Amino acid sequence: MIKTVIIDDEPLARTIVAEYLQAYPEIQIMQECNDGFEGVKAIAEHQPDLIFLDIQMPKLNGFEMLEVSEPAPSVIFTTAFDEYAMKAFDNNAIDYLLKPFSKERFDKAMQKWFNQRGSASPEERKETLENIPLKHAEEQNRIAVKFGNKISIIPAQDVYYIEAYDDYVKIFTEKDYFLKKKTMNYFEQTLSSSDFLRVHRSFIIRLQHITRVEPYEKNSYVALMKNGKKIPLSRTGYSRLKSELGLYI
Amino acid sequence: MNKLYGTYRQILFISIGWWLFWIIAQTFAFHRIGISWSHSILESMITTGVLAVIGFIISNTFRYYQPVSKNFYLLLGYVLFLTAIAGNTMYFSFQWLHEDDHYYQDHILRFMPLRGMFYLLMITLMTSFFWFRNKLKEQGSALKREEETESLMREAELAKLRQQLQPHFLFNSLNSISALAGSKPEQARRMIQQLSDFLRGTLRKDDQQLVSLAEEIAVVSLYLDIEKVRFGHRLNTEIEADKNSLEMKLPALILQPIVENAVKFGLYDTTEAITISINATANQNQLVIAVRNPFDPNTARPARGTGFGLSSVQRRLYLLFARNDLLETSHDQNIFTTTIRIPQNK
Numbered sequence: 001m002i003k004t005v006i007i008d009d010e011p012l013a014r015t016i017v018a019e020y021l022q023a024y025p026e027i028q029i030m031q032e033c034n035d036g037f038e039g040v041k042a043i044a045e046h047q048p049d050l051i052f053l054d055i056q057m058p059k060l061n062g063f064e065m066l067e068v069s070e071p072a073p074s075v076i077f078t079t080a081f082d083e084y085a086m087k088a089f090d091n092n093a094i095d096y097l098l099k100p101f102s103k104e105r106f107d108k109a110m111q112k113w114f115n116q117r118g119s120a121s122p123e124e125r126k127e128t129l130e131n132i133p134l135k136h137a138e139e140q141n142r143i144a145v146k147f148g149n150k151i152s153i154i155p156a157q158d159v160y161y162i163e164a165y166d167d168y169v170k171i172f173t174e175k176d177y178f179l180k181k182k183t184m185n186y187f188e189q190t191l192s193s194s195d196f197l198r199v200h201r202s203f204i205i206r207l208q209h210i211t212r213v214e215p216y217e218k219n220s221y222v223a224l225m226k227n228g229k230k231i232p233l234s235r236t237g238y239s240r241l242k243s244e245l246g247l248y249i
Numbered sequence: 250m251n252k253l254y255g256t257y258r259q260i261l262f263i264s265i266g267w268w269l270f271w272i273i274a275q276t277f278a279f280h281r282i283g284i285s286w287s288h289s290i291l292e293s294m295i296t297t298g299v300l301a302v303i304g305f306i307i308s309n310t311f312r313y314y315q316p317v318s319k320n321f322y323l324l325l326g327y328v329l330f331l332t333a334i335a336g337n338t339m340y341f342s343f344q345w346l347h348e349d350d351h352y353y354q355d356h357i358l359r360f361m362p363l364r365g366m367f368y369l370l371m372i373t374l375m376t377s378f379f380w381f382r383n384k385l386k387e388q389g390s391a392l393k394r395e396e397e398t399e400s401l402m403r404e405a406e407l408a409k410l411r412q413q414l415q416p417h418f419l420f421n422s423l424n425s426i427s428a429l430a431g432s433k434p435e436q437a438r439r440m441i442q443q444l445s446d447f448l449r450g451t452l453r454k455d456d457q458q459l460v461s462l463a464e465e466i467a468v469v470s471l472y473l474d475i476e477k478v479r480f481g482h483r484l485n486t487e488i489e490a491d492k493n494s495l496e497m498k499l500p501a502l503i504l505q506p507i508v509e510n511a512v513k514f515g516l517y518d519t520t521e522a523i524t525i526s527i528n529a530t531a532n533q534n535q536l537v538i539a540v541r542n543p544f545d546p547n548t549a550r551p552a553r554g555t556g557f558g559l560s561s562v563q564r565r566l567y568l569l570f571a572r573n574d575l576l577e578t579s580h581d582q583n584i585f586t587t588t589i590r591i592p593q594n595k
Binding site for chain 2: 009010011012013015016019034035037056057058059080081098099100101153155
């Protein structure tokens with residue numbers, strides 16, 4: 001038996017997937033979910049082999065949901081996103097269905113999935129997902145993190161700085177920090193470049209949360225954040241910060 | 250602008266009056282220096298007549314040709330040429346008219362340089378007058394062209410702002426119809442009808458067109474009905490409009506993007522059922538419409554400015570009414586309110 005979960009905030013959109021799935025008696029729909037939070041729970045509970053996932057959903061969009069889901073399921077996206085936005089997935093093991101999609105197109109996606117089935121472990125799938133250059137329609141203005149069983153959404157305004165931490169990054173808010181398995185480059189690219197700046201190989205800071213920049217030992221500087229933390233600046237980081245703040249000293 | 254130049258008839262009357270004045274004035278002037286009345290009248294008539302003919306030539310020249318500022322020498326040559334013609338015409342006509350009167354011929358010869366200067370002055374003035382007049386006309390038409398271009402651009406911009414219909418909405422609605430077609434064909438047919446009515450309602454509208462609030466609400470209701478099919482029980486709506494406001498006018502489809510925005514943020518910022526409310530009132534010759542939607546203050550703080558991408562509505566209101574204060578947003582705990590005011594005395 002093959003287990004599946006359908007995650008879409010529109011009931012009728014789930015209906016059509018369920019209807020098309022009737023042609024596949026070996027596949028059982030374990031649950032239909034209304035939003036990303038339900039999706040994360042259902043994935044942990046049922047450990048589905050395949051999920052059908054909408055991208056535009058309340059609170060936690062499809063991408064964010066995958067970032068915090070364990071174990072990483074194989075995914076067929078169902079979305080009204082335009083083709084251009086979905087091009088990023090063309091070379092990946094993940095398929096996508098553009099709404100509205102025909103039974104033929106659905107069957108093709110299923111065929112592709114059956115052929116590749118079992119060729120990747122959940123770890124490998126996770127890896128694939130992490131490496132997708134996500135070209136969201138809009139820039140990232142929030143970050144989804146998981147802490148124990150709790151999923152939190154941090155608005156970008158609340159992020160003070162991000163620090164590299166082995167394969168992870170630590171996302172610091174005023175008082176807390178959250179771990180997330182992503183690269184520094186990912187955040188450098190997806191966060192708004194007018195608000196965030198990479199000031200060091202291991203640090204990205206939010207410009208609005210800097211109190212001042214002060215010298216630290218000889219020839220080096222630190223940025224003092226509003227919560228009292230000091231962030232080291234690399235030489236290029238310091239000159240970038242200067243030009244960003246409009247100080248051409 | 251055209252008033253300044255006057256009509257052709259006015260110009261003719263003024264010119265004739267001017268010539269008569271000159272003829273009389275010159276006659277008296279000649280008579281004073283001891284020339285007989287008959288000679289004086291004849292001389293001043295010829296002098297003025299020649300000038301009139303020259304003036305006619307100049308005005309006609311400039312009707313068909315306007316030298317650019319660079320061709321100053323051409324203009325100077327033109328003036329000198331005309332002066333020479335005028336001077337010679339006058340000189341020879343007097344020679345011919347007073348063949349026997351040697352005393353008078355002497356007199357004419359003596360005053361010839363003075364007359365030449367007078368002609369030069371008059372012809373220069375006339376040429377300058379027509380040259381500047383053409384220049385002004387040209388600038389006027391350039392200004393008019395510029396205004397026309399600007400208004401065309403404004404129309405194009407308005408059209409673009411209004412056509413930002415969400416393709417997401419269309420594709421998702423079609424997907425819902427596709428789902429209904431299998432299990433509930435009757436409902437599918439109804440939704441196709443709603444979607445068609447809505448699209449027709451949005452496509453037919455002209456940007457500058459003012460519609461009544463009742464018409465605008467009809468289009469928005471169609472949209473909301475479609476969204477209700479898509480989102481099932483999650484979406485509730487309340488529309489209230491006081492009696493006086495229903496007949497008031499507003500730019501076609503100005504409410505639509507605001508409601509779309511409210512639905513988008515209401516539905517995507519919370520996971521619970523939501524209520525979108527639209528409240529219209531007539532207030533001192535202004536139509537005031539408030540659209541309210543819930544939002545989560547923790548995750549989606551309405552950021553800068555008007556927030557939530559309402560800038561296109563603001564721009565449209567500015568283009569139509571030249572005012573920037575007609576759109577306002579506010580938020581109170583978890584309710585976001587967008588208010589627009591539409592002046593009625595347009």
